[in-house]
Amino acid sequence: MKPYQTIPIVECGEPLLPIPLQPFAVPTVHPYMAVGAPYGERSPYSLRQGVLVRLLQAQETLQELHLGWRIFVFDAYRPFAVQRYMVDYSFEEWVRSHHLDPAHLTPEQRQECLEHVHQFWAIPSEDPATPPPHSTGAAIDLTLVDASGTEIDMGSPIDELSPRSYPDHFAPPHSDPQSDRYHQHRQLLRQVLVTAGFCQHPKEWWHFSYGDQLWAWQQQYQTGIPAKYGAWSHVGH
Structure with a gap:
């Protein structure tokens, strides 16, 4: 269990809505x-209503800072089945990238690989008390594109399973100009999302959420507040 999963959930019942992709x-x-x-029939480009409102606010803030730039929505809502599939897929990719056979791992190797993958991928738990953030409809993976539609270079791709994914990996004492640019780009992404009320995952520069357990856990000045969103599949709808 991760520390934020101890936060209680008081489900607010907001609907899961399609993200209007035009902006x-x-x-x-x-x-x-x-x-x-x-x-199945569920679009990954879906968010809870209150989260969607804040994403649109973040896009407006970005426009004020860089006219023509847009938030690039990589992924949002994930059903449990998708979370389970992608954790398994990422585990096998990680194992093979280290020249190991997923079918012939020792228990120690399997555990070591799982621990690494679970730094970045939430366990696909169907326990109502510990839902994967993306399965709540409150988490979203994002980057930026400029006015020409070119993706902004953040120094590492989304979903890379390495320390380069940590939000401040390229922060000082890195002193080379390229690292400075990566850090500035990540800071811009963080700024427009945090200004809209989101929190950032501590190990993923691209992952932001509002209203889920991770968000509630990070509200240092409002201790004791519960999460607003549990797993969407557990909401009466």
Whole structure:
């Protein structure tokens, strides 16, 4: 269990709504659908109502700072089945990238690989007390594109399982100009999202949420506040 999963959830019952894609940029093909993730009829481009309002606010703030730039929506809502599929997929990719066979791991190797993957991917728990953040409809993975539609270089791709994914990886004492640019880009992304009320995942520069357990856990000046959103599949709808 991660520390934020001890936060209680008081479900507010807000609907899960489609993200209006016109103000944003999105992949030509959704990256998890491309590798076979089982979304069924549910669009990954969905968020809880209050989260969506804040995402639109973040886009407005970005426009004020950089006219023509857009938030690039990489991923948002994930059903449990998708979370489970992508954790398994990422685990196998990680294992193979280290020249190991997923079918022939020692218990120690399996545990070591799982611990690394779970730094970045939430366990696909169906326990109502510990939902994966994306399964609540309150978490979203994002980057930025400029006015020409070119993706802004953040120094590492979304979903990379390495310390380069940590939000402040390129912060000082890095002193080379390239690292400075990466850090400035990440700071801009953080600024427009935090200004709208989101919190950032401590190990993923691209992951932001509002109203889920991670968000509630990070509200240092309002201790004791519960999460607003539990797993969408557990909401009466």
